[in-house]
Amino acid sequence: MKILVVEDEKDLLNAMVDYLHQSGMTCEKASTLEEALERIDLYDYDGIILDIGLPDGSGLRVIEEMKKKNHQTGILIVSAKNSLDDRLSGLNIGADDYIIKPFHMPELVARIKSVFRRRSFQGKKELVMNELRVIPDEMMFFVNDKQVPLTKTEHDLLMFLLSNSNKVLTKESIAEHLWGDHADMADSFDFIYSHIKNLRKKIIDHGGRDYVKSVYGVGYKFHSE
């Protein structure tokens, strides 16, 4: 999966690229609008992570250019300003999703993967890992080809874990993925625990392996091997 990361803050750019790289993506960097426009002109990408506030212009230009190319690239907007206008205009002119700074890296990975999935698998949008199979759009989950009913939260949790397999996920990042602004509700970590427990049980009960391991004091990790 080849991603272009457009971000003017070099440190943040490098950190993002490092993390995406750890998650098995190939990344290229651009830190100005000019650079970004040049890159999309020369190469094709599976996804673009795009900061709107660039020193030499609005990142929205990139989206406009991509549109002219009649592309199949998923675009994820990164906005420093928690401003509705930026997000809405970005989504209106063709971005697929947005994320607000600061964010958890696993969240970024989950979002860009979801954008990529929506864009790429035309028709057959499913995710397979060993004996597990998910059809995200229909919220269907199969273990050894047997359908396992999941609640919405369990489904979201599973998708987040699958997107970030073999990564240590903090409880905070999971809570924020599942409940957004409500993540800081009291006892939300207890809820994560019970959802993880249920999900694990459902997979094991249907003959799947025990993929989810808890990482002491930190959170959880989904081992794919």
Next chain:
Amino acid sequence: MKLLNVTNRYYIIIAVALMLIGCGFLTYRLFYLFDKEITDHMLYEKQIIDQQLYEEKQLQHMNFKFGDHIEVQPIEKFTSFRIHMRDTEMYDAFEKGVVAFRILSYEQQIDSSGYRIKIRRRLTENKDVMYGVLVAVALISLNMIISFYFLNRWFSIKIWAPFYAALKLLKNFDLRKEGKPQFRTSAIEEFNRMNEELRKLTDKVYNDYRNLKEFTENMSHETQTPLAIIHSRLDVLMQSENLTEQQQEQIRTTLDAVNRLSKMNKGLTLIAKIDNNQFADEHSVVLSEVIEKHLSQLDIFIEGKGIRVIKSLNPRMRVRLNPQLVDILLTNLLSNAIKYNEENGVLKISMDDHGFAISNSGSTPSLSSEQIFERFRRGEDKIDSTGLGMAIVKKICDHSSCQIAHSYADKMHLFTVRINPAKVSFV
């Protein structure tokens, strides 16, 4: 009391006092003059009588009365030329009553015959004079007071105009709005001096406010990127191979702190934005729909705690406010009511014509009802909150001209929000 009334009151008091003194003086003076005039006149009459008695010989040896005020009477023996003057009261046919008279009596000797002559003159009544003076003075005073009143009114409109203009500017002075008050210069030095000081003051307040606002904005905006960098670097670090459990936990605690900082940042930015009037557009919002929406989003936490929800919503009530702010207001209030609720507690949401109320069971608050709405005030037990939730709620209420109040009774926390009636409608 208006300044005008104060000055008018003093004017009137002083005017009345002066008039009373003037009355006294005038009366005294008039008495004196009348008195002197009468005496002089009577002495003059005496002269004429004396002369006539002397010249008109046929009048001699006669005992006659001249009207009722001159009486000439021959006497046997002349004693002296002494003139007696005395005041007395007598019946007066004209006045039909007893009135004051002055009697001048003396003896005269013409050609060895003696006469007693009495000249009587009615005196002007004291009370008549006083009455006349009083009426005159009262009329003058009344005239003056009325003139004062209208003059002052005119003065206050004319002369005090710059003052009232400055007052109006100050009244309409709103830090949140753009533009400083422009004080006009006037012809009156005192007002110009006042306006100059007011201008300095408002400029200072305005600049301080702007600096503070700018600082908050910059602070929250500029810290976002470094926070994002710390956050992402820690995320990368967390995935490193061969981390010990201790190291992992240290990274997680640091991440935790960064997270809290980000949330505080978000909260402060939101408050700054509300202050900046960036949520000005208002739309009609069905309050009960928003409440239902948030309740369903929070359902998992409500169920998880076994909280019983008691709703009495009015789906006909619409409020004309900023939808985003209504959203934030209700999320904060509802999640607060769940967060601080007890296991198997109660959450009550009710609406009436004036607004809504949210109450939840919970332990005795460690903060007073006022402190709850202050920034960075947290209850003792929940350290993980940002301490901004209720401050944001208060800010939204103030901004939307709603009133929020908290009370605690019967182990229930109650938050009531009264919405500005002008913003409420029913369908």
